[in-house]
Amino acid sequence: YADAEGNIAYWHGNRIPRRDTQFNWNKPVDGSITATEWKGYHNIEEIVQCINPAIGWLQNCNSTPFRVAGINSPRKEVYPNYMAPDGENFRGINAVRTLNEVKIYNLDRVIQAGYDTRLAAFEVLVPALIRSFEKNVTYTDSLYALLIGPVSVLKNWDYRCDENSIATTLAVDWGNRLVPKVLSFAEANGSRYNDIVSLVTNFANQAQSEEILFSLFEAITELQQKFGRWQIPWGQINRFQRISTTIDQRFDDNQPSLPVGFTSAVWGMLPSYHSEMFPGTKKRYGVDGNSFVCAVEFGQRIKAKSLLAGGISGHEKSPHFNDQGLMYSKGTFKDVLFYKDDVMSHAERYYHPGD
16 A cells, blocks of 8 residues: 555455464364364454555565565564465565665656566575585586586676576576476475475575586576577577467567566566467567556656556557567556546547547
């Protein structure tokens, strides 16, 4: 919540049943006994909330509410465990860090913060790779010649994604191969799936070196098979394309597309852009993530800027079918025409319903 008077607020959920805290409500419970019956509902004052924190900002990345306002966040121990079982994710980690770095915000600074390009997950995973390589791979090993180049690139990376970044390509392709291994690790250790940060951190500290190193070997092998080399800038294969109005989008390497420097929120990306490869494509195309994005400044007169994936029109021949594609790929926002005078001054044509 935000308003013109400068109030901001966050409520985690709304209608929450009151339950017996002796049970673990993250797992199935016996519904045949009285003890597991709901005992009414919590009042709105009792649910997790944060109103006008002194720090001056709020964030939510579908993660724990106990970091929603940094040091001014609600305290977990005040609430029953079942009320907010959500764990932390790397997007939340990066949001808190980024918002802490700016003390005074305006509309453009909010957008700039929301488009921070650091990938917090790799700040955990890449050091584990470096340790595994330096500890286990010697100069005489056959893997050394294959991995020393990619490992060196990742070792010198600043963990920021960019369309010209080779490190981003290596990290994402390698990271995607680690995901099943992380999930298997969670199953074997009884870890919570939703606390992604703890899960990945524990995996990085405990995983076998072979798992980590072989996943990188697989990633660079596939890059070499597809493109003849592993030194591929991220934007060369990570693309935005809108060429069809079908619900199930089709993608084509031979049709026009735009380079995108962003990655999936899984890795801590604030401007999330999840891309995948499809049958017949070597490149990756965006399928989910940020779609409509809007930053609003309340006051005597509302100011806002927005962005849309592609364009407002659903007609392929319309000039507005993909006129925001380049802006979207760069994170370049346009002014929102909120007031009637603004709309009329920018109108391409006028019509009267019924005419």
